[in-house]
Amino acid sequence: MSTTEHAVEAVGLVKRRGGFTLGPLDLRVPRGFVTGMVGANGSGKTTTLRTLLGLIRADAGSIAMPPMGEVGVAFDQPFVLPYWRVRDAAEVYATSRPGWDQNWFDRLCRRFGLRADERVKELSRGQGNKLMIALAMGNHPDLLILDEPTSGLDPAARADLVDLLREHMRREEASLLFSTHITSDLEHFADYLVFVDNGQVVYSGPLDELVESFAYVKGALEDLTAENTPLIRGLRRGQANFDGIIPTADSAAFGPGVHLETPTIEQIVVHYERRNDEEH
Secondary structure, eight states, X not given: OOOSXXXXXXXXXXXXXXXXXXXXXXXXXXTTSEEEEEOOTTSSHHHHHHHHTTSXXXXXXXXXXXXXXXXXXXXXXXXXXXXXXXXHHHHHHHHHSTTOOHHHHHHHHHHHTOOTTOBGGGSOHHHHHHHHHHHHHTTOOSEEEEESTTTTXXXXXXXXXXXHHHHHHHHHOOEEEEEOSOTHHHHTTOSEEEEEETTEEEEEEEHHHHHHHEEEEEEEGGGOOTTTGGGOEEEEEOSSEEEEEEEGGGGGGSOTTSEEEOOOHHHHHHHHHSOOGGGO
């Protein structure tokens, strides 16, 4: 296992795809921690992960990460052959994954409710995600990279997966990078956060520091002034009230009638990415 500070480090990464440009961005995934990646659909999360993994060739920049044999990867759709059975997928992975642990894989399948003789094409979307996660974890990788791992899972299955990943992090002293649009998965699980917007990293650091740097603001329309209105990100006006997020440092610009609250990750993401009402 490497002793470097970061499990993944990308510097000046650029990828152009049609009219979309990812980067240039810098990305660092601290070793031994859970890093969540958030952003709207089309913001560049999956492109970032695929470029890090070499599935897409970068146009510029450098990437440092463990050898692929030490990286477990799962995307939100199975990329194993549809006519394979679960056991076939395991046999193929076992030939290319150093340290493959069949007993561990079988335990994961039992936990996920997957039968060895089920064919991939017969699995639901949620079951397909579970299969890919079991395959990704089958050799106890140093680094797990998961793209939308809870997509297609019901709340109980999402909670069970988060519990499993917590157990994995404690047991393996591993690193985890996962993208998600279900921000509640991050609230009590992720240590670090990467926030991607329109192909750019707009925040990268400890999750609690992001929450502390913003305030959720709401109040009556008459509390809006020419001075404080431009400070609000994602301003949303109703019939009598408004809401949005502001940098915590700008809190003094709002009067006593305005409510300031600690925001959720979802509030930060939603309001940061949306245009103000007057811009629509």
